[in-house]
Each structure stands twice: as structure tokens, then as C-alpha cells.
Amino acid sequence: MEYVFDVFFEECFDKMERSGLSSRAGRRDIISHLNSVISGCIQGRQTATTQLAVGLAVTSAIDYHNRMKGDNYEVCLMGKYHNVLYIALRITWDWGLEDSTIVRNLLDEIFKCEKTFERLFLGALFGCNAPHFIAGWKSDFNDQDENLRAVVFFLHHSAKARAIYPTYSYAYQRLRQTKFIDVPIESCGKASPLRVALQASAPDVVLILLRHGANPCPDDGGASPVLSLLEKLAECENRCYPFQLVSCLKLLLRTVRMVELPYKPHLYAVRREMFHAKYEALLEDGLLPPDQVYGVPTLKHTCRCLVRDVLRDNFQLPGGVLKLPLPRKMQKYIDLLD
Secondary structure, eight states: OOHHHHHHHHHHHHOOOTTTSSSSHHHHHHHHHHHHHHHHHHHHOOOOOHHHHHHHHHHHHHHHHHHHHHHHTTTOOHHHHHHHHHHHHHHHHHHHHHHHHHHHHHHHHHHHHHHOOHHHHHHHHHHHHHHHHHHSSSSSSHHHHHHHHHHHHHHHHHHHHHHHHHHHTTTTEEEEEEEGOOOBBBTTTTBBBHHHHHHHOHHHHHHHHHTTTOSSOSSSOOOOHHHHHHHHHEEEEGOOOHHEEEHHHHHHHOOOOOOOOOOOTTTTTHHHHHHHOOOOOOOHSSSOOOGGGGGGGOOOHHHHHOOOOOHTTTTTTHHHTTSSSSSSSHHHTTTOOO
16 A cells, blocks of 8 residues: 555656645645545555555655655755645644654654744634735635644644654753744744734634643743733723733733743842832733732642643643543643633
């Protein structure tokens, strides 16, 4: 069966122009043909399962990409030779591939060439038409909802395979290993997906990313996400706060123990006075819990943050929450659902 897929990629891509997969229509045409080949392999061989056939198809696409790159001194030729990976990405999602190792291999190849996963995340963050204006290509997914579900699918597999990628750390001034969910988006100022979702005021996306282990304080060179949201809310006239923005703040506050006061290196008393003067209205309106700024957070909240930190470090969010020997109500609280 491996031979069938190898021949498919060799024959199809040999006759195709270099830019043959630049358009969404061109990619969908190849995806349709490949789906037919996969279905034929499953029906024509009794021992062939769906997962086996799809796994071999995706692996064959990765191998084709690597062969072409190897013939060019390990430099990706881009064009159709790189877009074959996105054919495999769509096939992986369409058929629900369960082999996390193969999925990770696919993500690894994409990162080696692009150093980002923006083609997967942008459509989920802004809708499927936005990537065309931001990065010059059209999403392979039908709509934002499908793209978001696909992101969750790949988040699950990347966590299961413990996928990490080298990205620049502004805190350590060097490359550090970063989880798939926190890899910066190049065309959005190298901001993390969570920061982009917060800037877009998309609480549904923020919740998904936080539940799946996104770092609430991403090391992408930007300001504290909490302080960035507070800045936006403080600018609202007549204390009319946008619901989406308030929702994002509340979700983010569930994942941080304390809001660190800005204005360093001033003394704490000075920083507290400056903070209170700027955000007094937010404190009075209950948007910012005083105990997370000046006092001591509740034991319940502190425990949630500590448990989530441990689960996040071990790639166990959100699935690991259900494995905790706790009442369902407490599990929902830790999972940010309550």
C-alpha cells in the first residue's frame, strides 16, 4: 500500500507546475483525488484499516517532501514541494488520524520550514478569509468553526506526543523549547496564539487555548496580557466595557495567581498608588479582584493555579483534569469551566 501512495505523489507532482498548489482550489482538487485513493485502498484490501491507510498516506507525503528537500541540500523548495505538507494536514484532519507520532512528524516538518504554525492558527483566530489578507494565502478549511475544531485536534495530538519547538525566548535571550500551542505567529508580530486571541477579543478562542495549556504569560516579548487588557478597559468611556473584552479578562484571571504591579523599579507602595490611580474604576466595578492585586488570593484559586501549572508542564491539559480523584464540580473549576 505504501507503494500506491508513493506513486501518487510522484506522478501527480511531477506533472504539476511549481505553483500548482498555491490556490485553495488546486489543493482541494489533490485532496479529493487522494481521498479517493485512500478509499480505494481500504475497500480493495481486507487487511487495510482506515487508520493504516491514512497513516501511510500522510507518511508518504512527508517522505516526498523530505526527498525533494534532500535533493536540494536540505533546503525546502517551497511551492508545491512544501504545500504537500498541507495536503497531508487536511487529510489528517478529514480522516481523524489517531497516530499522534505521525501527526507530530507532520507538524515537525512544517515547523522546520516555516518556524511557525500560522497557516493553521490564523483561520481559527480571524476566520478563513482573513489569512488571505494577512499572509497572502487562503485557508484550507471551510469556515472558522471547522478551523477551530481542527486546531483543537492538533492541540490534542501535539500534547499527546509532547511536541516542543525551539523559539526565541525574550526572558532568557536565547532559543528555548516551546510547546506547539505557544509557538509565535510570525505575521502577527511574533505574538503567541493566546495573545493574538486576546487582542482580537475572542473569549471562545481564549478559553480553548487556556484549557489546552496555553501559557497565560507568554514569553513572546510583549507586555503582560492582563495589563494589556486592563489598558484597553481603562480607555472605555463612561465605564461602558465591551462584553467580549471583559470575558477575556475574567478567563485570564482564572489562570494567574496574582496580577503583578507594573512601574518597576519603584517601591511597592508607589507602584500600588500608581496602579490604583489608573485602574480605580475597574476595581470599583468589580472587573479586577483586589485580592489578586493587593492582598492574598483565595486558597481555592491558588490551588487551581498550582494544579494547572503542574498539568501544563506535563502536557496533561485538559485531559489530565478528568483523571484527578476529585468531585466533578471541582474538576470543572480546575478546567476553567466554572
